[in-house]
Amino acid sequence: xxxxAANGAHQNPPVQRLKANSVGLVGVVFMAVAxxxxxxxMTGNLPIAVGFGNGTGAPAGYLFAxxxxxxxxxxxxxxxxxxxxAGAFYGYISxxxxxxxxxxxxxxxxxxxxxxxxxxxxxxxxxxxxxxxDQLGWDVPWIVYAAAMLLVTAALSYFDINLTAKxxxxxxxAEIAVLFAVATAVLVxxxxxxxxxxxxxxxxxxxxxxxxxxGLFFAFWSWVGxxxxxxxxxxxxxxxxxxxxxxxxxxxxxxxxxxxxxxMTIAGNGLSGxxxxxxxxSPLDLFFNPAHSFIGAWAVDAFQWLLITGSFACGxxxxxxxxxxxxxxxxxxxxxxALGRTHHRHGSPYLASFTQSVIAVAxxxxxxxxxxxxxxxxxxxxxxxxxxxxxxVQTLCSxxxxxxxxxxxxxxxxxxxxxxxxxxxxxxxxxxVVLLVLNMETAAGSAADSLFFKAIPWIVGLVFCGGLGLxxxxxxxxxxxxxxxxxxxxxxxxxxxxxxxTTAIV
Numbered sequence: 001x002x003x004x005a006a007n008g009a010h011q012n013p014p015v016q017r018l019k020a021n022s023v024g025l026v027g028v029v030f031m032a033v034a035x036x037x038x039x040x041x042m043t044g045n046l047p048i049a050v051g052f053g054n055g056t057g058a059p060a061g062y063l064f065a066x067x068x069x070x071x072x073x074x075x076x077x078x079x080x081x082x083x084x085x086a087g088a089f090y091g092y093i094s095x096x097x098x099x100x101x102x103x104x105x106x107x108x109x110x111x112x113x114x115x116x117x118x119x120x121x122x123x124x125x126x127x128x129x130x131x132x133x134d135q136l137g138w139d140v141p142w143i144v145y146a147a148a149m150l151l152v153t154a155a156l157s158y159f160d161i162n163l164t165a166k167x168x169x170x171x172x173x174a175e176i177a178v179l180f181a182v183a184t185a186v187l188v189x190x191x192x193x194x195x196x197x198x199x200x201x202x203x204x205x206x207x208x209x210x211x212x213x214x215g216l217f218f219a220f221w222s223w224v225g226x227x228x229x230x231x232x233x234x235x236x237x238x239x240x241x242x243x244x245x246x247x248x249x250x251x252x253x254x255x256x257x258x259x260x261x262x263x264m265t266i267a268g269n270g271l272s273g274x275x276x277x278x279x280x281x282s283p284l285d286l287f288f289n290p291a292h293s294f295i296g297a298w299a300v301d302a303f304q305w306l307l308i309t310g311s312f313a314c315g316x317x318x319x320x321x322x323x324x325x326x327x328x329x330x331x332x333x334x335x336x337x338a339l340g341r342t343h344h345r346h347g348s349p350y351l352a353s354f355t356q357s358v359i360a361v362a363x364x365x366x367x368x369x370x371x372x373x374x375x376x377x378x379x380x381x382x383x384x385x386x387x388x389x390x391x392x393v394q395t396l397c398s399x400x401x402x403x404x405x406x407x408x409x410x411x412x413x414x415x416x417x418x419x420x421x422x423x424x425x426x427x428x429x430x431x432x433v434v435l436l437v438l439n440m441e442t443a444a445g446s447a448a449d450s451l452f453f454k455a456i457p458w459i460v461g462l463v464f465c466g467g468l469g470l471x472x473x474x475x476x477x478x479x480x481x482x483x484x485x486x487x488x489x490x491x492x493x494x495x496x497x498x499x500x501x502t503t504a505i506v
Contacts, residue, residue, distance in 0.1 A: 027169070028232050028246040029253075034168045035116075035225025035321065036254055037314030038261075039175035039306055040123060045218040046262050047286045051278030052442065053215025056197075056271050057205030059263040061219040064206045066255030068428040069223055072394065073251045075401035075422030077244040080230050082409065084239045088230035089393045090328055094486025095408070096400025100475065102486040104467030105393045106329055111463050112389035113322035114356065115382040116225075117153075118363040120315035121146045122378030127311055129374075131304040142374045146364050153316045154357040157323060158350050168313045175310035176257070178303055182287065183264035185294035192290070193270035200263050200271075214442055217435040222258060224387055225317065226250045227394065231324045268294060319356055326352035332484045334470075376447050384436075384443060385456045391433045392460070398426030 049058040079092045089109050094102020125142040132138050156167060187196065199205060209215055229246040266274040268290030277285045291299040327349035330339025339352045367378045401422035405413045412418065440456070441448045474482035 024237050025242050025246055025249075027166075028229050028242055029249050030169045030172055031232060031317055031320065032226050032229045032246060032250040033254060034172050034313045034317035035228050036223055036250070037120075037175075037225070037310055037317075038172075038254065038257060039179060039310035040120075040314055041222035042179060042258070042261055042265075043284055043287055043307060044123070045222050046265065047278040047283035048443075049215040049218045050266065050274050050286065051280075051283065052210055053218060054206055054212045055209035055215070055275055056200050056266050057202070057208050057212075058215055058219070059200040059259050059266065060203050060206035061212075061215045062222070062255065062258040062262055063201060063203060064216065065219040065223065066252065066259065068425070068432075069220075069226070069251050069255070070248075071421050072398060072425030072428060073247050074417055075398055075425055076227065076230070077247055078412075078414075078417050078422075079397075079401050079404060080243040080247065081240050082404075082412075084230075084243070088227065088325075089397050090325065091486045092230075092404070093393070093396050093400040096402070096404035097396060099482060099485035100468055100471030101396060101400075103334075103471035103474075104464050105396050106325070106486070107463050107467035107470075108389045108393050108460065110322070110325045110329065111460070112386040112393070113318055113325055114359055115363065116318040116386045117315050117322055117356065118360045118367075119379050119382035119386060120311055120318055121149055121360065121364050122367070122374040122382070124149050124308065124311040124315055126373075126375035126379065127304075127307040131308060135301060135304065143364075143368045146368070146374070149312055149315060150357060150361055150364065152312075153319050154353065156316065157319055157353040157357075168317060171309045171313040175306045175313070178291075178299070178306050179257075179261050182268070182291045182295060182299065182303075183261045186264040186268040186290055189294055191264075191267040192293075193273065194267070196264075196267050197271060200266050201259065211439070211442070213435045214439045217432065217439050217443070219258075220391075220432045220435070221383075221387055223251070223254065224390060225314075225321070226254065227390075228317070228321045231321055265290060319353070319360070322356045322359075323349050323353040326355055332481075332486075334481075334485075376445060377450065377452075380444055380447050381450065381452050381456070384440060384453075385459060388433070388436055388456065388460050389463070391429060391436060392464070395426055395429035395433060398422040398429060 046058060049061060050056065054061050076092075079096070083091055083095060090102055090106035093105040125145040128145040129140060129142045132140060186192070190196065206212065206216065226247070229243050229250060232243070265286060269277060269286060274286060277283065277289065287303060288300045291303050326339050327342075330341075330352060339349070339355060341351050342349055363382070364378065367374075372378055399422065402419055405418040436443075437457075440453075444453050447453055471482070471485065474485070
């Protein structure tokens, strides 16, 4: 229902809210973990880390990433307890670093989540085409699977978020179950040729191997999407409690799971065997071999099908993220105000969702029509683009926490929660961005020769600078719209402090 909130003399436009109390703690966790996509993250990232990165020290790399992201989450959670908005990073940074930085970050976040869905459509299509061909003998073009995923995602996203959360829950439990089953079978049966070695979880081994930087980057890449918990605050029950808890559960829970699964997967293959198979032409055998040896052939078949459902769940979760960012910016009058409308019955951002579907269809069609591979090009290149954008936004968010509590809530400032933790988190995020830049070409593989790959840093830079330019223009020529940037939040009256020092970053 439309509502209006005041901010001194300034009056916001009418706001159509998302449906409140649609999802609880478990549902928000499902949504966040689904974006991280454990089965896709493990099968896509672990073989590269083991074969070409920090080798058998990959589990220690996940341990290191867990610690860094947990520290980052401390500051993120502090903001989530104060501000509830569908735009998450966009709102947080606009409050902490100013409206101009908020607009630039909002544009980057939109870019990231918009391309993430199309990226996951690529890996879903690859898994589906390969599995159906191997197990059923059907040779179906990958674009057919891509179209089916886009259609089903669009249909589910039209309804209440609770429906999507339930669908994701079923798929997520299934993919976690098969990874956990294989890992536990290895543990119970005493491991492979080397037993259960402790070297993989020795923290110092996170920084060894052929390229420790590459291994650590892929470890951090495995978490992309965990921050989406804050986007569902307006639709969750008691968001000031649900969002912080869901964030910490997602980061720490996923981290422990990754460490366990990667450690047992290496143990199941043996130390030298794990490196050998990971660098072969069949890297998925890193998982299929222990599944076959410790459980049976049927486990390999199940694993292949769950790769399909797991990637579908990930894509659907990213669609929800992109829709809420488009909705958040649309309801504040940027892009097109129609994006800020919600369905009269379901309370979903249905027009923003439809817009995201159209964008995803256009991106996928462009790659298909130009003869690009769904995995090597559509998935890999767009994943690198989105990851670069979202890591920059996460970095700014860390420093926004410090600025927000220093200016707006000095009574709640804490040496660790609102200063040291976000500071360390920000420094850690900068390090991850550097790792990405240094290892971009290796991560892209054969697609590194493409024009699109070379354009990725330019795309990110132009979008960010475009956001800065738009913010400066609005401050100069449209002060009424400038005042609204990042300021439509739940319980508006409690968080609409005058931000008189919004240009510190500029």
